Amino acid sequence: MILVTGISGALGGLVFQGLTAIDGLDAVGGTRAGGTARRIDFDDPASLAEGFAGVDVLVFVSAGYAEDDVVLARHGAVVDAAARAGIRHVIYTSLAGSGELMTIALPHRWTESRLAEAPFDVTILRNGLYAEVPAGLAAAGAGSAVETGVFAAALGEGRVSVVAKQDLADVAVRVAAEVERDLAAHGSSRHAGQVYELEGVTAIGGREIAEVLAEALGRQVAYQDIPLSGMRAALAGSGLEPYQVTHTISLFSNAKAGLLEARSSDLPALLAAEPRPVMEAVAEAARAGYRSQSVTAVRAG
Ligand SMILES: NC(=O)c1ccc[n+]([C@@H]2O[C@H](COP(=O)([O-])OP(=O)(O)OC[C@H]3O[C@@H](n4cnc5c(N)ncnc54)[C@H](OP(=O)(O)O)[C@@H]3O)[C@@H](O)[C@H]2O)c1
DSSP states (O other): OEEESOTTSHHHHHHHHHHHTSTTOOEEEEETTOTTSEEOOTTOHHHHHHHTTTOSEEEEEOOOSSOHHHHHHHHHHHHHHHHHHTOOEEEEEEEOGGGTTSTTHHHHHHHHHHHHTSSSEEEEEEEOEETHHHHHHHHHHHHHHHHHSEEEESOTTOEEEEEOHHHHHHHHHHHHHHHHHHHHHHSSOTTTTOEEEEOOSEEEEHHHHHHHHHHHHTSOOEEEEOOHHHHHHHHHTTTOOHHHHHHHHHHHHHHHTTOSSOSOOSHHHHSSSOOOOOHHHHHHHHHHHHHHHHHHHHHHO
16 A cells, blocks of 8 residues: 655645556655545654554655754654554655755755665655745745836746656655555566656746746746845745745755756656746736735725
């Protein structure tokens, strides 16, 4: 039996959906919300002991939205509980190699190390940055781009390789299904010990976002790099948690250093079709961002 954690989340939900669509595969979902799914809360080890019962293959979706010490405690509890429950193979959704020097890499690499020492087989899916990253920047920048003709961001000339979440889910579904079948047929899987770099094959920088904004908004938009200090000042009043500000600044810092553009990826080899295009998602976010700004302006006016 396969268990997917975090099925109320976007990635976990897509993976669970994909697995349940495969005939003859025994897949169950886990979430903090419980309900018809198994209750799996990484912060509550008792839920893991109960929730992991009878599971052969665990698709362990990272739960990264917290301070590092909280994430380490959560992920450590999952590894310990999986070992105690006799799970045979764990598939962990980690972070791609291009993000190695980002602050969010620390809990991912720590978790990979803990998994490597565990008594079960492991496959690491090193997920690239989501297309939501440039899409979010385009949405946030749409309003001022209309007013000023400028899209400002602290990206320097760096470009960020990004991937559609559905592609990452498709790979997780394929790997989990193959692991389950391999275990039944041979007792171990071809994916055991593998680390797959699922980097996006499209890289998007400030200039590309400005071009998308220009097309979506029907006016010229120029890209303007801003210093990290300016970005940090803007984020201070944004309502983000302090740890989120740290991670966000780290992303821009890595982008400016040119570190987030991947040179190679295992993604195309693991997908049944070409990786999904991501520019359209960025354009749609730009249009939605502009529409919501216009609505706010009309309401305020
Ligand atoms: N590659 C990237 O660009 C990128 C960007 C942001 C985040 N991430 C990482 O990728 C993960 C999945 O992304 P997403 O877009 O699906 O995020 P999302 O939609 O915000 O979902 C958050 C996920 O975290 C799970 N979670 C939170 N606290 C948990 C806990 N105490 N115990 C168990 N699960 C917990 C949620 O599970 P339930 O709500 O179902 O319990 C849900 O699956 C994130 O959690 C984060 O670690 C990657």
